[in-house]
Amino acid sequence: MPVVSVSLTEKNIELLERIQDSLGLTGRSEAIRACLRSAEIEMRKKDELRGEVEGVLVIVHDSHRSNKLDEMRHEFQEQVSTQIHSHLENSKCLEVFIVKGKAEDIRRMLDTFRGEDHFEYIQFVSF
16 A cells, blocks of 8 residues: 655644544544545535535534635625524534535535635535
């Protein structure tokens, strides 16, 4: 198996170790492979979106990062029909977006939101 060198922040390493412990894996390499499999599933689900798409996008983020989220939401205002904002504990915020639009626009929106490092949780469910 090829060896790949990866640079990670301390926060990334802590998360990787939590994933390793939580899944009962024996090493960081196994944890990274598990993360890659999970990302592959998400990527496949996104790639399978076709035609008109409706769904719910859930995001948890640090409340101090709201400006960036607002900019991103404005970029996709045609796809966002409803937004619900709620304050959580520990200076966190929950955003729930009801979205509707062409599959390619929704995919671009998901890519943009998932590309933001400061969001702690992102999940999209289509119906």
